[in-house]
Amino acid sequence: MTRAPARAWPSLAVLGAGLFLVAVDATVLHVALPDLVRQLRPGASAQVWIVAIYPLTAAPLLLPFGTLGDRYGRRRVLVAGYAVFGVASLACAFAPGVPALLAARAVLGCGGAMIMPTTMSLLRELFPEQRRRRTAIAVCSGIAGTGSVFGPVLGAVLVETWGWRATFLVNPPVILAAIVLALRWLPRTPPARRRWDGVSALFAAGGVLGIAYGGLLPSLAGCVLVGLFVRRQRRADAPLLDLTLFRQPGVPGAVGGVLLVMSTLVGLGLLFAQYLQLVLGLSPTAAATRLLLVLGASAAGSVVAPALLQRFGNTRVRTAGFAVTAVSLLVPALDAVGLLGFALAGLGFGMALALTSSTDTLLSATPAASAGGAAAVEKTGYELGAGFGTTLFGSLAAAVYAAHLSVPPGLPPAARHLAAAGPAQAEVAAAGLPGPMASDLLTAARAACAAGLQVSAGVACGVFTLAALAAAFRRYRSREAEAPP
Numbered sequence: 001m002t003r004a005p006a007r008a009w010p011s012l013a014v015l016g017a018g019l020f021l022v023a024v025d026a027t028v029l030h031v032a033l034p035d036l037v038r039q040l041r042p043g044a045s046a047q048v049w050i051v052a053i054y055p056l057t058a059a060p061l062l063l064p065f066g067t068l069g070d071r072y073g074r075r076r077v078l079v080a081g082y083a084v085f086g087v088a089s090l091a092c093a094f095a096p097g098v099p100a101l102l103a104a105r106a107v108l109g110c111g112g113a114m115i116m117p118t119t120m121s122l123l124r125e126l127f128p129e130q131r132r133r134r135t136a137i138a139v140c141s142g143i144a145g146t147g148s149v150f151g152p153v154l155g156a157v158l159v160e161t162w163g164w165r166a167t168f169l170v171n172p173p174v175i176l177a178a179i180v181l182a183l184r185w186l187p188r189t190p191p192a193r194r195r196w197d198g199v200s201a202l203f204a205a206g207g208v209l210g211i212a213y214g215g216l217l218p219s220l221a222g223c224v225l226v227g228l229f230v231r232r233q234r235r236a237d238a239p240l241l242d243l244t245l246f247r248q249p250g251v252p253g254a255v256g257g258v259l260l261v262m263s264t265l266v267g268l269g270l271l272f273a274q275y276l277q278l279v280l281g282l283s284p285t286a287a288a289t290r291l292l293l294v295l296g297a298s299a300a301g302s303v304v305a306p307a308l309l310q311r312f313g314n315t316r317v318r319t320a321g322f323a324v325t326a327v328s329l330l331v332p333a334l335d336a337v338g339l340l341g342f343a344l345a346g347l348g349f350g351m352a353l354a355l356t357s358s359t360d361t362l363l364s365a366t367p368a369a370s371a372g373g374a375a376a377v378e379k380t381g382y383e384l385g386a387g388f389g390t391t392l393f394g395s396l397a398a399a400v401y402a403a404h405l406s407v408p409p410g411l412p413p414a415a416r417h418l419a420a421a422g423p424a425q426a427e428v429a430a431a432g433l434p435g436p437m438a439s440d441l442l443t444a445a446r447a448a449c450a451a452g453l454q455v456s457a458g459v460a461c462g463v464f465t466l467a468a469l470a471a472a473f474r475r476y477r478s479r480e481a482e483a484p485p
Contacts, residue, residue: 007185008126012136014181015119016143018082021171022112023147024154026055026266031152031273031284032164034424042098043421051270052390053102057109059384060209064201066117066376067240071196074118074189075182081114082179089171116382120375122186124363134306134360141356142302148265150295152273156288200240203229212384241373250314250361253471257318257358258381260467261351264460267389271397271453278423279446293341294348301352314357315475321354322468329461335454396459397452398422404448408440423449
């Protein structure tokens with residue numbers, strides 16, 4: 001049995017710290033967004049992009065940076081990513097307006113794209129034996145899921161104490177410590193002899209970028225570039241990404257699992273944070289405390305996942321995770337407020353199982369020397385899911401909100417226009433209105449916000465139900481095909 005190097009577990013702590021910050025920054029603005037809106041006054045579209053531009057910038061760059069680590073050294077790329085992430089965090093904290101904040105969040109995504117795939121590919125190198133690697137993967141998957149959930153908790157504490165800008169000032173000190181410890185503990189990866197295909201990297205980045213940002217023409221252009229990328233990989237002697245990875249059993253389902261879990265975790269996380277504050281009237285800290293149920297359940301799922309994977313295999317565990325998540329989403333879909341705690345805990349546990357099993361499938365499908373490509377595929381699903389979840393669920397909830405908002409008669413046009421942009425803006429509009437009219441507007445905005453969460457949760461519940469049924473059917477068919485005649 002091949003054992004992990006002596007510094008593997010201390011190195012895991014360093015890798016986990018960086019991964020935690022990257023995950024936190026995907027969701028840290030969820031609770032801080034109302035405070036940011038009051039100060040910077042972004043429109044409804046700008047609000048979505050302030051949150052979504054971070055993962056949607058990272059997604060196209062994951063494969064180029066992941067494979068760049070395989071070619072030129074993973075520690076080198078990781079440390080550079082830490083530095084970019086730290087500087088961009090400072091730029092976000094001191095951004096004077098919405099355009100500067102959007103630009104800084106985009107650079108933050110570039111840093112995250114350097115950190116995430118190299119972190120996961122280093123696990124393949126540090127833990128060559130599968131059983132220990134599964135434990136390390138579960139730890140990092142738990143850290144990523146926990147970070148996504150802890151983001152609103154951290155944001156709430158910082159917003160109530162110092163304001164939204166403080167949510168970015170916690171990153172630089174941790175990043176500085178991570179750089180020092182990474183240079184001391186992480187192994188130097190010898191550069192690979194094969195060349196790094198820059199043209200393929202451009203095709204991959206442009207393709208994912210076009211698909212991620214949506215719209216007819218960008219999506220068509222993205223599909224064309226992805227097609228050129230696939231064609232070039234099939235003809236190359238040393239492809240940037242070995243496409244045979246997707247022919248291995250369970251790999252397509254694992255990629256879909258990561259995409260589905262992260263889109264729901266991040267997209268619905270934003271809606272839950274708004275619902276708890278703007279509909280239930282909780283303070284940012286109280287709302288974040290409720291979200292700790294997701295964090296605790298996610299940690300529990302990550303602890304038990306290695307044993308479950310060893311006993312039942314990746315496909316069964318992933319199917320179970322989908323099923324638990326689907327059942328949990330029934331609660332907000334049916335507006336059963338009294339069972340909301342159960343729903344949040346079920347979401348955290350089910351998604352931890354699905355995410356850990358998916359990551360293990362992908363990293364186990366490739367040798368250590370080319371693990372960066374597999375890790376980049378996993379993290380591309382992670383970031384695309386986060387970006388799509390924010391934009392799709394955010395747009396769906398905004399459309400439902402606008403359709404259900406019943407403004408009181410006699411409302412001034414300026415207040416009507418502001419309230420239509422979202423529930424947080426409705427609170428701002430109500431502040432300048434007479435008492436009865438303000439009360440009616442807030443009641444209408446809260447009802448519309450609750451309807452947005454209800455519809456979005458119902459859609460997510462349906463998708464997870466279909467995913468669980470498809471995974472179970474696929475496993476049944478594979479067992480049937482393997483059965484002797």
